[in-house]
Amino acid sequence: MVTATLISIGDEILIGQIVNTNTVYLAKKLYEIGIKTNQMLTIADTPQAITQALDQVGSTTDLVILTGGLGPTNDDVTKHTLCTYFNDTLVLYPHVLEHVKKILEKYTTTSLNKKNKEQAWLPEKATILNNQFGTAPGMWFEDDQKVCISLPGVPFEMERLMEDVVLTKLQKRFTLPFLYHKTVLTHGLGESMLAERMETWEKELPAHVKIAYLPSFGNVRLRISSEGTEESWVKDEVNTQVEKLLPLISDFFVGYETNSLEEKVAHKLTEKKATLALAESCTGGALAATLTALPGASAYFLGSAVTYATKSKEKFLSIPKALLDTHGVVSAATAAAMAKGAQEKFNADYAISITGNAGPTAGDPKADLGTIFIGIANSNTVWTEQFQFGNHRKKTIQKTIQKALILLLKEIERSD
Numbered sequence: 313m314v315t316a317t318l319i320s321i322g323d324e325i326l327i328g329q330i331v332n333t334n335t336v337y338l339a340k341k342l343y344e345i346g347i348k349t350n351q352m353l354t355i356a357d358t359p360q361a362i363t364q365a366l367d368q369v370g371s372t373t374d375l376v377i378l379t380g381g382l383g384p385t386n387d388d389v390t391k392h393t394l395c396t397y398f399n400d401t402l403v404l405y406p407h408v409l410e411h412v413k414k415i416l417e418k419y420t421t422t423s424l425n426k427k428n429k430e431q432a433w434l435p436e437k438a439t440i441l442n443n444q445f446g447t448a449p450g451m452w453f454e455d456d457q458k459v460c461i462s463l464p465g466v467p468f469e470m471e472r473l474m475e476d477v478v479l480t481k482l483q484k485r486f487t488l489p490f491l492y493h494k495t496v497l498t499h500g501l502g503e504s505m506l507a508e509r510m511e512t513w514e515k516e517l518p519a520h521v522k523i524a525y526l527p528s529f530g531n532v533r534l535r536i537s538s539e540g541t542e543e544s545w546v547k548d549e550v551n552t553q554v555e556k557l558l559p560l561i562s563d564f565f566v567g568y569e570t571n572s573l574e575e576k577v578a579h580k581l582t583e584k585k586a587t588l589a590l591a592e593s594c595t596g597g598a599l600a601a602t603l604t605a606l607p608g609a610s611a612y613f614l615g616s617a618v619t620y621a622t623k624s625k626e627k628f629l630s631i632p633k634a635l636l637d638t639h640g641v642v643s644a645a646t647a648a649a650m651a652k653g654a655q656e657k658f659n660a661d662y663a664i665s666i667t668g669n670a671g672p673t674a675g676d677p678k679a680d681l682g683t684i685f686i687g688i689a690n691s692n693t694v695w696t697e698q699f700q701f702g703n704h705r706k707k708t709i710q711k712t713i714q715k716a717l718i719l720l721l722k723e724i725e726r727s728d
Contacts, residue, residue: 313539314486315350316342317373319365321380321390322465325354333467334379341474346488346539347375357381359393366397366460374458374486380465382448384427390462391434391451398453398460400435405449408432408440412447441477445469452481459485492546493537494554495526495569498561499718503527506534509560513553521553531714533569534561566718573717574602580724581612581662588720589658590616591629591650593641594670594684599713614658619650629653642668642679644687647696651687655694662723663689664716665696671703682708686716688723 318335325332332354339349350373355361362378369376381390395402409432413424431447434440441450441461446469453460461478463470482488498506503525507514514523520540526533536553540546558565567576581588590600600616603609619625622641626633631649639645650665668684669676681703687696699715701708 314347314374314488315372316347316375316377317369318349318352319362319369319376319378320352320354320465321357321362321378322354323357323387325380326356334465334470337467337471338377338379338474341479342375342482343491345479345483346491347482347486357387357389359389359396362390362393363397371457375482376458376460378460378462379470382431382450382462382464384431384447394438394451394453394460394462395435398435398437400437402433403436405432405434405440408434408442408449411442411449415447441473443469443473444476445472450478452478454485489539489541490543490546491537491539492543492550493535494550496534496536496554496557496561497566497569497573498532498534498564499566499714501532501561501564503532506532506561506564510534510557513557513560517553518549521549531566566721573714573721574606577603577717577720577724578606578609578612580721582608584661584724586661586724587612587614587658589614589654589660589663591654591663591665591687592616592618593620593625593650593665593667595666595709595712596620598709599664599666599716602713602717614660617654617657625650625653629657640676640678642676642683642685644685644696644698647685647687648689648694651689651696652694655689655691661690662720663687664720665689666712666716668701668708668712670701670708670712671705684708684712684715686712686719688719690723690727 318338320332320335324330335352342349353365355365378390381388409429412428412431416422416424416428428447435451439452441452443449443464446464446466448464450473451462463473517523521536521538524535526535536550538546538549592599597616597618603613617628619628622636625631625636629650630653635645635649647665647667650667651663654665655663665687669679669681671681682701684699684701685696687694697719701711
């Protein structure tokens with residue numbers, strides 16, 4: 313099995329100034345072509361740190377991918393360090409210099425300066441990976457033992473280089489197995505209880521089929537995976553085991569996670585040519601943000617009323633003050649009125665409402681901290697469910713979003 317080590321270079325990552333999304337992306341893309349990541353390192357922008365990291369991974373990996381430190385400023389030392397490490401010399405690449413000029417002319421008002429010109433001086437032994445979207449090209453070093461690739465740290469530049477150049481070159485360079493996994497999404501039962509149900513099934517799994525439990529916010533994903541030289545055989549092995557698993561967990565089975573829950577919702581609504589509206593209170597628009605993060609959401613998503621204050625529920629959703637006073641804002645009655653109000657105001661086929669005490673303090677003293685009500689409405693009916701998600705605000709909001717999407721999927725499937 314070909315293994316990879318990912319090295320992220322940047323003080324901004326180490327001090328928590330930015331989130332390192334590059335390693336997640338790289339590990340996923342490498343796995344898709346049959347390369348397993350065995351370690352991830354984050355190091356400082358210094359020659360010593362880079363050299364030490366390369367020495368550390370040594371012969372323990374077949375592939376090293378470094379990201380970051382290729383810019384035009386003095387703190388970008390990756391290129392010079394790699395040149396020294398591989399006993400190389402810098403030479404001018406005219407086509408890279410021309411590309412840098414064009415990038416500056418197209419996107420900036422800055423004229424070419426000394427630092428920009430230096431980006432066209434690159435290691436002579438390296439294969440240069442042309443970066444269409446930035447001024448720093450990637451570099452590919454190779455010997456008999458391993459491949460070392462240096463990529464820009466800017467995520468969209470790195471991703472384009474991977475997809476346009478690097479992945480194809482890796483598939484040609486290495487003999488790779490076919491990796492396949494199928495992820496079963498469950499909701500409402502903890503991983504220990506699932507494991508108890510699945511104990512006999514798990515013990516009888518063939519050695520080449522693996523199971524991984526991936527819990528998060530009320531869901532547990534079960535990833536069943538295998539690998540081999542023949543694609544059809546590997547897929548058949550995994551699918552056979554999944555078929556044996558499903559009857560054991562059928563009452564908590566949501567679907568196959570080829571996509572996220574919001575993608576499943578988007579697919580269902582698009583398929584039915586149906587529309588959706590929201591009325592959010594304690595989640596503050598987080599559900600709307602989750603849905604609209606997907607491209608093409610305007611085809612089914614009409615809008616959201618973030619009625620955080622009690623008065624906004626009265627004004628924008630036409631909820632009677634008497635209902636709010638009698639039942640409280642965190643109640644089944646209010647959730648139902650919010651859902652129906654959103655469905656009617658936006659003239660949507662479906663509507664979701666959310667109201668609750670997400671913490672750390674209770675906005676409505678009539679309901680316990682962590683109490684959440686979710687309402688689902690269509691043109692004919694409205695129904696609600698109550699949940700207790702605890703007093704951790706961030707977790708409560710995330711659990712609420714996941715549960716709301718699952719309830720909507722159930723409602724859509726009921727009307728299929």
